Amino acid sequence: MKILVTGANGFVGVNLTKAMVERGFETHAIVRAASDISPIDKRVHLYRCSTDIELIDYFKKNSFTGVIHLASLVLSSCSSDDILRLIDSNVKFGTLLLEACKLSNVKWFINTGTFWQNYLSEKYNPVNLYAATKEAYEVISKYYTQTSDLIFATLKLNDTYGANDKRNKIINTMLKIAKSGEVLNMSQGEQAIDIVHIDDVVEAYILLAGCLGGANGADFGGKTFAVMADKRLTLKNLVKKFEEIREVKLNINWGALEYREREVMNPCGDYELVPGWRQKVSLEDGIKRL
């Protein structure tokens, strides 16, 4: 299988593409001209895309079997100026990818979604504009699945963590303040956290790719799957567990901050897991390994 990954220089992308080359997939990645490619495994075939016309030619020349679309601009809140960037990254680029897939007969496409599309566990209620652009993109994908044989499925992610994560995320922040001793202001911390180790996330993508690329691939078309933790902890209990496992005491000022507007207190759990997937790395193990 010859697979193209977008967003290969992000946290999930770096880990996923490394695992893919190790398992023998011919792994290609499309990166922006300005992207830092140093974290990407050297065995990944890189393509730096500058214009949109080139993108379609690139697909035609390569005849990819499948696409795993990770590239996304993630903004939990956004100013008016961010709107244009959100739509460019999360709607426009992805639509061009689908057009390129259609014109080059790509067999399947894994899109990445977010639990933020399902505020209050509703079928669709976006936590923020980022989540709205993700849903808008799924809506556009329907045009392509109706007018070509492309099999399109979405994998929804919630929180993820693991070694070498450079993102501004909760586990990283805990590691940082454990080391520096600095005081961190937090909300009351009663929101439930659904967090999964990167190894399990990578496994979910690879399993789903196997489903879509298999003989019954079409059965998975148009479906949404999710990566979900076996257990959820409140933020406060997650911190407690972190402190126990790593034998540290964090200086957290609980209640110093208000909850965010539209804070997700209980992430939607009404999703199907990828067939054959189950969480293998427990939170305890994952935190130890960091």
Next chain:
Amino acid sequence: MKILVTGANGFVGVNLTKAMVERGFETHAIVRAASDISPIDKRVHLYRCSTDIELIDYFKKNSFTGVIHLASLVLSSCSSDDILRLIDSNVKFGTLLLEACKLSNVKWFINTGTFWQNYLSEKYNPVNLYAATKEAYEVISKYYTQTSDLIFATLKLNDTYGANDKRNKIINTMLKIAKSGEVLNMSQGEQAIDIVHIDDVVEAYILLAGCLGGANGADFGGKTFAVMADKRLTLKNLVKKFEEIREVKLNINWGALEYREREVMNPCGDYELVPGWRQKVSLEDGIKRL
């Protein structure tokens, strides 16, 4: 009521803004720097927008009561190059409008949809990418209605006609070949046509604006209404009727063309009409008046 109209130099926009000023609405229109404004009634307050930041300032300065969003790039089929323009026009610009509405406390917003969002009368199945961008925009609007008091409703249009229509549409084409005598190649012509006179279309927008701006405006939020003809004719019978009413014979070569990919043979009829609206201009009268 101080109302802003986008797409005011289009066929619907020119007629709607003229009717609005005649009924005493303070009518504003936003047009692109390059747009031809000559068909727009001189009593409409025009604003030429060049940058996105200006757009938000413009809204803040004006405190509009409502927005009627007609501007759209309509493409029945599109090349790869058209994709970027479709998303810019039909998703990005509209999202900026909603952001501007939120930041300036606009009360209501009428979006314009299309029957092409409902291929085979499905809840959502886009005939083409244009229709998919229209649906994507409705999805994005939900973020704004969930995070502000904006009342957002969609009015879906099918075919429209009337005097001084410069678009490349069926009634115009008939007028043209009736005059020139030229031969026109057509499909078999069995597709049902839902076509409404511009005066009735204008009335639908004005009635809906009244609903949204009224005491119970919030009851209409999130709803979709449609402008639909009392009766539908097949394209073949529409041509026959045109010939009878205007006492001409058109040179049409029926069956010379294939139907379009995803031709709509029977437009979706599963919509709610705008409360209080009914078709006043019969097809006979409308064709006579041309």
